[in-house]
Amino acid sequence: MNRREFLTTTMAAGTTGSVAATAVAGERKAVKILGISCSPRKGKTTAAALSICLEAARAADPSVTTELIELAGRKIGVYDPADPKASQGGFADLIPVLSDPSVGGIIVGTPIYMGNLTSLCKAFLDHCIVFRREKFALAGKVGGVVAVGAGRNGGQETALHSVQASLLCQEMIVVGDGQPTSHFGATLVNDGKDSIANDEAGLATARNLGRHVAQVALQLAVTRK
Numbered sequence: 001m002n003r004r005e006f007l008t009t010t011m012a013a014g015t016t017g018s019v020a021a022t023a024v025a026g027e028r029k030a031v032k033i034l035g036i037s038c039s040p041r042k043g044k045t046t047a048a049a050l051s052i053c054l055e056a057a058r059a060a061d062p063s064v065t066t067e068l069i070e071l072a073g074r075k076i077g078v079y080d081p082a083d084p085k086a087s088q089g090g091f092a093d094l095i096p097v098l099s100d101p102s103v104g105g106i107i108v109g110t111p112i113y114m115g116n117l118t119s120l121c122k123a124f125l126d127h128c129i130v131f132r133r134e135k136f137a138l139a140g141k142v143g144g145v146v147a148v149g150a151g152r153n154g155g156q157e158t159a160l161h162s163v164q165a166s167l168l169c170q171e172m173i174v175v176g177d178g179q180p181t182s183h184f185g186a187t188l189v190n191d192g193k194d195s196i197a198n199d200e201a202g203l204a205t206a207r208n209l210g211r212h213v214a215q216v217a218l219q220l221a222v223t224r225k
């Protein structure tokens with residue numbers, strides 16, 4: 001079965017069911033999904049939302065492994081075109097991790113600051129230009145985005161689109177949260193006590209995003225050498 005036939009078969013089958021239902025399950029490869037928390041605060045609501053996404057990704061198929069990476073404390077500075085490495089900080093350590101061929105999907109999580117992504121998230125995404133310059137090392141990896149704000153409509157969708165724009169510039173395959181919510185990604189609300197535990201609607205989008213990213217990454221891994 002070539003790539004076109006495979007995609008036709010699997011897309012026709014839909015993506016809500018188990019990936020085990022794919023026509024070529026026997027050829028499936030292991031896939032790693034990374035979650036990148038772009039909150040300046042370690043272990044808070046953005047990390048919690050990403051953990052929900054990654055849990056759902058693992059539940060999609062036993063061959064899926066995950067890793068949560070927090071940017072807090074990595075001292076990633078504003079991208080300086082005159083000397084990019086000087087402002088990289090701890091981003092340098094992430095270059096081989098993100099570009100590793102075993103990584104099939106990357107879920108970027110950002111808190112909402114002033115109606116959009118954090119400056120840490122933007123700095124991270126700008127430093128990712130190194131991948132574009134390295135023969136588009138992120139091309140073909142699946143990209144998803146999760147945003148957490150203090151308000152129900154605090155800028156989550158705006159942030160999702162902003163991050164997605166950067167992922168598209170990497171030739172990544174950008175997906176939203178899967179069925180039944182099926183919109184632009186995961187959007188959650190911090191209840192004011194640094195918890196997302198009671199945001200049932202938001203948690204559903206996080207689970208659907210994690211599962212969808214894993215399913216598409218698995219489908220693409222079948223045909224990847």
Ligand SMILES: Cc1cc2nc3c(=O)[nH]c(=O)nc-3n(C[C@H](O)[C@H](O)[C@H](O)COP(=O)(O)O)c2cc1C
Pocket residue numbers: 039040041044045046047110111112113114115116148149150151152153154155190194
């Ligand atoms: C500087 C700043 C600006 C913020 N602006 C917004 C905003 O525009 N909309 C919103 O919904 N929440 C806003 N928040 C709240 C955070 O998005 C929210 O607390 C989020 O859960 C923080 O993520 P974290 O727990 O991972 O740090 C802001 C918080 C800070 C510190």
